[in-house]
Amino acid sequence: MSRIRMYVFIHNEADAALRLTGQEVTWGEFTEGWEPPALIHPGADGQFQGEGDLFLAPTTGTEGNVRYQIDTPDGGELYIHWNSPLVESQYGNTFHIWCPPGWDVAHWGGQGHEAKLHIRLRRTAARRVANFNPQGRGLKFLNKWNEQLPVIHLGFILKNLYGNNTCLGTLTSLLAQVTIDLSTFGFGRVLASTVDDDWGPSLTNASMGLCGGMVYTVMDCYYHHQLPPENASSPDTPDDPLFRYIHQRLIDSFDIEGDGCRFLSYSADFYPNGDEGLAQGIGVFKGRSWVSYRDAWEQIRADIDAGRLCPLALVQTNALSGFGQNHQVLVYGYQRSGQDITLFVYDPNKGQQETTLMFNITHTTGEVNVMRNPPDKRIWAFFRIDGYTPKQPPFGRKITSLRDAVRASSTTPVSGSIAIRPLLNQIAPPISLVSWMRSL
Known part of the structure; x- marks a missing residue:
């Protein structure tokens, strides 16, 4: 078995040189001839490589840090720490990469025992998906609906969730609050194959909101070079084509076949807040701070940098009884200054008003702390909604003025x-x- 190696590539896209001021290897060593470069010029790339110790077989992983001075009067220190352990935890290889205010550092890759970590440094700036402004792209009406409109029926539960073992335990707790007992459906798997989503009694209504459907609808219009309909108020009948479309896109946004059950699990009061918590030793959980600040933030950044809108789930409750308080928004831009992140979002609750989410990613040991502008409910965690596929909206408007x-x-x-x-x-x-x- 070969050594454990970590290849680090630094892409200096800033207007200042990077000057090496410190280096340390805690486990393993720098590969001979591939030590951190003393100077990385503006617009240039630098590379170094760490490797674990080897005695017939690997005996350690590789861990260390390097420090670079951003060589300009308004610069500061770029700090890079990596850890590729001999035995990986649920976190895989981990990194702490920090820069001073006024600068934007991003990293990607770096997993596995022959890992390639890429790091990019540039000046702070607002980075947005092209040609998206909620003032023109967002729905005009707010996420306020007629409470008589049905949303989730028993048929949807049976057809989409009954056979999903990942969701079943948490789902059972949720349904207990609406006096539905899954154990009474011994024929559930057979029934699930025959019913429609709208079969049976309605378990929830539109008063809980259709934010995910509104987010997906706005995304659909954007990706088909259209504007959303000009409706100033939300539809109020179940047969309205716009309601039916938004309702279906809400169901799609739950990502039932993927990781949608995170809505339930992250809402549970027993779920750990920091990066360590219940069953940590056997790798069952990443805490809310880790999945928000490390996993979700990097996915958001990658989406925006690639020119993609990013649908985002906001966990706004610490109890399954408050599951309906959770929310979805759409990220269309970000700005990073040091460890401070600002996300620019379309929020269906705010209509076409620009809103922001702000947080600091220095530590993941405590609770998630997100400041909302304008102020709103507390956010316990956030995560990227997976599984979006564009659909052609039948009511999209061409841009004519x-x-x-x-x-x-x-x-x-x-x-x-x-x-x-x-x-x-x-x-x-x-x-x-x-x-x-x-x-x-």
Whole structure:
């Protein structure tokens, strides 16, 4: 068996050189000839490599840290710590990579025993998905619905969740609160194959909100170069085509075939808050702080950097009895300054108003602490919604006016008159106004 190795690639996209000020190996050693470079110039890449000890077979993993000074008056220290253990835990290889305020550092990769970790440093800036502004792309109406509208029926529970062993235990606790006992459905697996989602009594209604369906609907319109409908108020009848579409997209957003049951598990009062907690020794749980600050944040960043919108689940309760308080929003941008993160989100509860979520990722040992602007409910954890697949909305609107185009694509709120010439001067490469509007 070969040594355990960690290859580290530093991509310096900043306007300042990186000057090595310290290096330390706790386990293993630096590979000969691949020690940390003394200087990494602006726009250049640097590489070093750590490896574990070997005596016939690997005897240690590799762990250490390096420190670089960002060589500019407003710089500071870039700190890189890696740990690729001999025996991996549920965390796999772990990293702590910090930079000072005013700078943005990201990392990706780095898992496995022949790991390649990439680190990128650049100046702090707001980074957004192109041509998305909630002022023009968001639904005009708020996430407030007629409580008479049914949402989840017993048929949906049986058809989609009954045979999912991952969800079954938590699901049973949830249904106990609406006096539904799964044990009474001994024929459930047979029944589940024959019923429709809307079979049987309604277990929840729209008063709990359809935020996930609204988020998916906004995403669908964006990915098909359309605007959402102009409805100023939410539909109030179950046969309304817009309600039926949003309702179906809500069901899709639950990601039943994937990791959707995290809505339930992270809402449980026994779930650990920090990165260590119940059953930690046998690797059952990553705490809420770890899944939020380490896992979810890196997925959000990767989505935005790749030009993808990111649907985000907000756990807003610490008890299964409050499961209906959970929420979904849509991240369309972020800004990182040191360890402080700001997410720019479309929140169905706020309509077309820009809202932000702010948190610090230095530590994962305590509870999740997210500041919301405007203020709202406490967030216990957050995670990326997986499984989104674009669908063609039947009611999407083409962009036909300059005002709609600017409202949909501007990085700032739009009010009053619009100056056309400065707008056209910013388009690169130069194209006609009609072609630009069609591209949105």
